[in-house]
Amino acid sequence: MQNKTKLKQFIKYLFPSLGGAMVMSIYTMADAIVVGKGVGADGIAALSLTAPPYSLLMAIGLMFGIGSSIRIGIKKGTGNHKKANEYFTTALITTVITSVVICLIYNMFLKQIVQFVGTEGELFSLTYDYLKWLARFSFLILPSTFFAAVLRADSDPNRAMAGVITGGVVNIILDIVLVLYAGVGIAGAAIASCAGIIVQDMIFLSHFLSKKNTMQLVKTARYLHQLKNILNSGVSSLINELANAFIVLLLNRQILKYCGTSELAVYGVISNCIVLFNSIYSGVGQAAQPLLSYAYGAQKDADVKYYHKVGLISDIIFGILFTLAGVCVPLSVCNIFVTVTPELAEIAKTAIPKYFIACIPMAMNVFATYYRQSVLQERAAFLISLSRNIIFSGIAIMVFPIVFGGASLWLAIPVVEIVVWCVLEGYFFFSKR
Numbered sequence: 208m209q210n211k212t213k214l215k216q217f218i219k220y221l222f223p224s225l226g227g228a229m230v231m232s233i234y235t236m237a238d239a240i241v242v243g244k245g246v247g248a249d250g251i252a253a254l255s256l257t258a259p260p261y262s263l264l265m266a267i268g269l270m271f272g273i274g275s276s277i278r279i280g281i282k283k284g285t286g287n288h289k290k291a292n293e294y295f296t297t298a299l300i301t302t303v304i305t306s307v308v309i310c311l312i313y314n315m316f317l318k319q320i321v322q323f324v325g326t327e328g329e330l331f332s333l334t335y336d337y338l339k340w341l342a343r344f345s346f347l348i349l350p351s352t353f354f355a356a357v358l359r360a361d362s363d364p365n366r367a368m369a370g371v372i373t374g375g376v377v378n379i380i381l382d383i384v385l386v387l388y389a390g391v392g393i394a395g396a397a398i399a400s401c402a403g404i405i406v407q408d409m410i411f412l413s414h415f416l417s418k419k420n421t422m423q424l425v426k427t428a429r430y431l432h433q434l435k436n437i438l439n440s441g442v443s444s445l446i447n448e449l450a451n452a453f454i455v456l457l458l459n460r461q462i463l464k465y466c467g468t469s470e471l472a473v474y475g476v477i478s479n480c481i482v483l484f485n486s487i488y489s490g491v492g493q494a495a496q497p498l499l500s501y502a503y504g505a506q507k508d509a510d511v512k513y514y515h516k517v518g519l520i521s522d523i524i525f526g527i528l529f530t531l532a533g534v535c536v537p538l539s540v541c542n543i544f545v546t547v548t549p550e551l552a553e554i555a556k557t558a559i560p561k562y563f564i565a566c567i568p569m570a571m572n573v574f575a576t577y578y579r580q581s582v583l584q585e586r587a588a589f590l591i592s593l594s595r596n597i598i599f600s601g602i603a604i605m606v607f608p609i610v611f612g613g614a615s616l617w618l619a620i621p622v623v624e625i626v627v628w629c630v631l632e633g634y635f636f637f638s639k640r
Contacts, residue, residue: 213498213510213513213514213517214517216498217494217495217498217514217517217518219364220359220364220494220495220497220498221490221491221494221521222368223359223364223365223367223368223494224359224364224367224368224490224491224493224494225368225486225487225490225491225494236479236482236483237375237378237379237382237396237399237400238254238378238382238396238397238399238400239251239254239475239476239479239544240543240544241379241382241383241386241387241396242254242386242393242396243544243545243546244387244545244546245386245387245392246333246386246392246393247545247546248468248469248472248545248548248551249329249330249333249468249472250333250392250393251472251475251476251544251545252330252468252471252472252475253330253333253334253337253393254337254393254396254475254479255455255459255471255474255475255478255479256324256330256334256459257324257334257337257338257341258455258456258478258482259324259453259455259456260313260320260324260338260341261341261348262448262449262455263309263449264309264345264348264349264352265348265349265352265448266444266445266446266447266448266449267305267309267349267445268302268348268349268350268351268352268353269352269353269356269441269444269445269447269448269489270438270441270442270444270445270448271298271301271302271305271353271437271441272298272302272352272353272354272355272356272357272441272444273356273440273441273444273493273496273580274298274436274437274438274439274440274441274442274444275294275295275297275298275353275356275357275360275437275440275441276356276357276359276360276496276497276500277440277441277496277500277580277581277583278291278294278433278436278437278440279291279294279295279357279360279361279422280360280496280497280500280501280504280581281500281501281503281504281583282294282504283501283504284500284501284502284503284504284505285504285505288421289425291422292422292423292424292425293425293427293429293433294433294436294437295357295422295423295424296423296424296425296426296427297427297430297433297434297437298353298357298437299353299424300430301434301437302349302350302353303350305349306345306346306347306349306350307346309345309346309349310342310345310346313338313341313342313345314342314343317335317338317339317342318335320338321334321335321338324456324459333392333393336392336393336394336397337393337394337396337397338397339394339397340394340397340398340400340401341397341400341401343401344401344404344405347401347404347405347408348401348404350408351370351404351407351408351411354367354408354411354412354414355367355370355371355411356493357422358411358414359493359494359496359497360497361414361419361420361421361422362419362421363414363417363419363420364494366410366411366413366414366417366419367411369410370406370407370408370410370411371407373406373407373410374403374404374405374406374407374410375403377399377402377403377406378399378400378402378403379399380399381395381398381399381402381403382395382396382399385398385399386399439585440580440583440585441580442585442589442592443576443579443580443585443588443589443591443592444489444576444577444580446589446592446593446596446597447485447489447573447576447592447596448485448489449596450592450595450596450597450600453596453597453600453601454596454600454604454620455478457600457601457604457605458474458478458604458616458619459471459474461604461605461608461613461616462474462613462616464608465608465612465613465616466613466614466616469550469551469554470554470558470613472545472551473541473551473554473555473558473559474558475544475545476540476541476543476544476545476555476559477558477559477562479544480529480533480540480563481562484525484526484529484566484569484570485569485573487525488522488525488526488569488570488573488574489573489577491518491521491522491525491574491577492518492522492573492574492576492577492578493577494518495514495515495517495518495574495577495578495581496577496580496581498510498514499511499514499515499518499578499581499582500581500582502514503581503582503583511582515578518574518577518578519571519574519575519578522570522571522573522574523567523570523571525570526566526567526568526569526570526571527566527567529563529566530563530564530566530567532563533559533560533562533563533564533566534560534563534564537555537556537558537559537560537563538552538555538556540555540559541555541559557614557617558617561617561618561621562617562618562620562621564618564621565620565621565623565624565625568621568624568625568627568628569620569624571628572591572595572624572627572628575588575591575628576588576591576592579591590631591627591631594627594631595623595624595627599623599626599627600619600620600623603619603620603622603623604616604619604620607619
């Protein structure tokens with residue numbers, strides 16, 4: 208009976224958390240599908256190049272959101288609601304300041320940012336047209352991820368899901384109208400995404416006027432100490448999310464160097480899928496996170512073990528489904544985003560099945576990070592995130608094409624995910640950490 212009750216509690220958080228965590232993928236996938244049909248393969252390639260600056264915003268918002276919600280959950284578990292509100296205040300102030308600073312930087316150095324992500328020629332023009340709108344509304348994009356995490360920590364996951372769904376519907380409708388009918392092009396997709404974010408933020412903010420809200424702005428005398436704790440708890444989420452930008456940036460450059468524009472278009476399809484998959488894996492982790500943190504703060508070890516098991520199994524099931532999709536119907540996956548020419552079909556039949564091998568170990572690694580964050584095993588979470596997302600990935604992406612040829616780039620990330628799971632989780636298991 209206790210396990211049934213805990214399972215219901217997990218499911219209560221799971222579906223809203225999946226929706227909240229999929230905020231970026233909903234917008235980017237809608238953009239990709241419409242741009243692929245309305246602009247073509249170059250549009251898909253350009254969207255892939257816009258991922259790094261977009262991912263940076265989402266990653267920082269997630270770091271503040273997850274970091275603060277972990278601390279809020281633990282303090283609530285111990286019954287210290289005053290301290291929970293202090294962590295909320297510290298995180299909110301920092302999020303607002305960071306949003307404004309990044310918005311100024313993006314708008315002042317937009318041309319340099321577009322050049323940095325590796326564009327040239329027609330791709331430069333398409334990437335610039337998209338990112339100029341992203342830069343203008345970047346001060347609203349970062350807080351959206353922060354508020355989604357805080358709402359879950361404040362027992363209002365359904366509102367987080369409602370915000371994402373409503374914003375996603377607005378985005379998709381405007382995508383179709385602006386790109387396919389009004390002929391605005393890739394800029395129309397960017398405008399649609401920004402409009403969706405505005406609607407989403409308005410719904411999130413309504414939580415603080417509702418009866419469910421327990422968060423209050425309070426005076427905090429230990430701002431820097433609390434900020435340090437928030438960053439320690441959230442930095443692994445930052446790396447996990449920022450890895451999308453880092454890996455996409457490196458692979459974009461390497462694919463253009465060792466392969467070609469057609470391969471980059473196929474990778475644009477893959478990267479959009481991986482963004483969605485990572486969002487779902489993170490959604491499971493974010494569903495378990497407030498429950499794990501509360502149980503950990505309340506010293507309920509049996510609950511901690513149960514939520515860890517259920518969350519890990521959930522992510523593995525998703526990983527299996529995604530792997531099967533990539534291996535069994537790669538052309539169908541590709542056709543969702545772009546009209547498949549004979550050239551793209553040949554590349555997709557090889558690239559997508561190879562890359563999608565990463566889905567199962569990726570699912571386990573993402574959840575392992577959320578679990579260890581939630582129970583304040585911050586160094587272990589940081590080690591997993593840094594190793595798989597930056598160090599090993601960077602080495603593999605740079606070395607594989609030199610040693611094995613350009614086609615080996617499709618296997619770089621699957622190899623990294625498998626190695627990280629086997630080596631690091633094996634180490635933690637045997638060391639009983």
